[in-house]
Amino acid sequence: MSDPATPPTMAIVLAAGTSDRLLPFATLVSGAVAMGYEVHVFASYWGLDALRRSRPAEAHPPVSPGHGAEGAALERTLVDRHVPGWRQILGAAKRVGPVHVYACSQSMDVLGLRREHLDDLVDEVVGIATFVDRTRGASATYFV
Amino acid sequence: MSAETVPPASSPRRVIDARGSWCPGPLMELIAAIREEDVGTELELLSSDEGSRKDVPLWLEKAGQTLVGMTSEGGVDHYLIRKVR
Numbered sequence: 210m211s212d213p214a215t216p217p218t219m220a221i222v223l224a225a226g227t228s229d230r231l232l233p234f235a236t237l238v239s240g241a242v243a244m245g246y247e248v249h250v251f252a253s254y255w256g257l258d259a260l261r262r263s264r265p266a267e268a269h270p271p272v273s274p275g276h277g278a279e280g281a282a283l284e285r286t287l288v289d290r291h292v293p294g295w296r297q298i299l300g301a302a303k304r305v306g307p308v309h310v311y312a313c314s315q316s317m318d319v320l321g322l323r324r325e326h327l328d329d330l331v332d333e334v335v336g337i338a339t340f341v342d343r344t345r346g347a348s349a350t351y352f353v
Numbered sequence: 354m355s356a357e358t359v360p361p362a363s364s365p366r367r368v369i370d371a372r373g374s375w376c377p378g379p380l381m382e383l384i385a386a387i388r389e390e391d392v393g394t395e396l397e398l399l400s401s402d403e404g405s406r407k408d409v410p411l412w413l414e415k416a417g418q419t420l421v422g423m424t425s426e427g428g429v430d431h432y433l434i435r436k437v438r
Binding site: 236239240243244245290291292293301302304305 | 373375376377378380381384385408411412415
């Protein structure tokens with residue numbers, strides 16, 4: 210990549226747990242590492258819930274409510290077209306470049322989750338201050 | 354879109370069939386494959402994703418790799434790539 214000594218940093222807060230958010234999120238992470246970014250992901254609430262180990266990595270969570278027939282059609286298309294699961298896409302991105310996935314400690318308390326309940330994609334359990342500190346100077350920040 | 358044919362392989366060519374894969378699938382498959390190969394290897398990437406027409410040449414330029422040629426036929430794009438570093 211262009212300058213491995215000082216990679217640009219991308220910060221993403223992932224709070225959503227539906228396919229219409231998780232797939233664009235995983236796509237964003239993939240593009241970012243491909244283009245040389247170091248990516249930090251803070252998984253909270255439904256975004257953390259979606260990282261439960263008990264959920265199959267290849268499965269597609271439901272689409273957000275309120276999309277009616279179009280949402281149902283999208284859910285079918287994801288299956289019919291054999292679209293990889295968002296966690297499979299995220300895993301592939303982690304093999305391409307630096308992607309750090311943090312579990313929000315507050316969300317773990319609220320959802321009653323322990324580290325062993327979470328996918329191996331999760332690197333660390335941290336508080337928000339740690340995430341904010343590690344993404345100091347990020348050139349791109351997203352909330353999903 | 355170039356109408357020229359992809360030149361014949363000068364060495365064994367690895368084909369990456371990413372047809373039907375959604376953006377950025379073809380690019381991610383290319384990155385994974387090119388890392389495994391030796392310098393000098395030619396790779397042919399097959400893609401039906403329109404976004405890859407911009408993304409793949411952009412990534413190759415940033416990564417310092419060579420796009421030897423690109424052709425399109427029947428909705429499938431063929432990228433001929435040489436790993437040079």
